[in-house]
Amino acid sequence: MRRDSKLSSVLHLLLHMAHSDRPLTSDELAGFLHTNPVLVRRTLAGLRERGYVGSGKGHGGGWIVTADLHQVTLRDIYDAVGAPTVFAMGNRVEEPTCLVERVVNQSLASAFDEAEALLISRFAGVTLAELSERFNTQYAQHRGAPHVHHPEPD
Secondary structure, three states: OOOOOHHHHHHHHHHHHHOOOOOEOHHHHHHHHOOOHHHHHHHHHHHHHOOOEEEEOOOOOEEEEOOOOOOOEHHHHHHHOOOOOOOOOOOOOOOOOOHHHHHHHHHHHHHHHHHHHHHHHHHHOOEHHHHHHHHHHHHHHOOOOOOOOOOOOO
């Protein structure tokens, strides 16, 4: 089963935009993710509606971060990208008639709900500014090494 990487992808783009000294085009941003610019525009349009990013048209146009990185959390971005399902696991049958399967479903649902709530609460405690600071630290440690995007394996 393929994992939903929308949150990771959007965070990747936001950090590139935050560290750019100019607006980045959809084509440039799509290149970072090895994806289609239309998909980037569609995704960022939802973030623009929430005031996290802005875009300009024409020569010199592109996408920029408009929100204060100290005020936006991973939870905010998680919600903005549609709160994707955290776990790929699930129940074999949602409405079982078998009592054994009902007990299994109840147990799994409880564990999944607790784990998801913990993860999402952790998202709320991490700001984009913290991610930016981590990037700055790692970038300083690797100064001189090329910062190149290579195609990711499928």
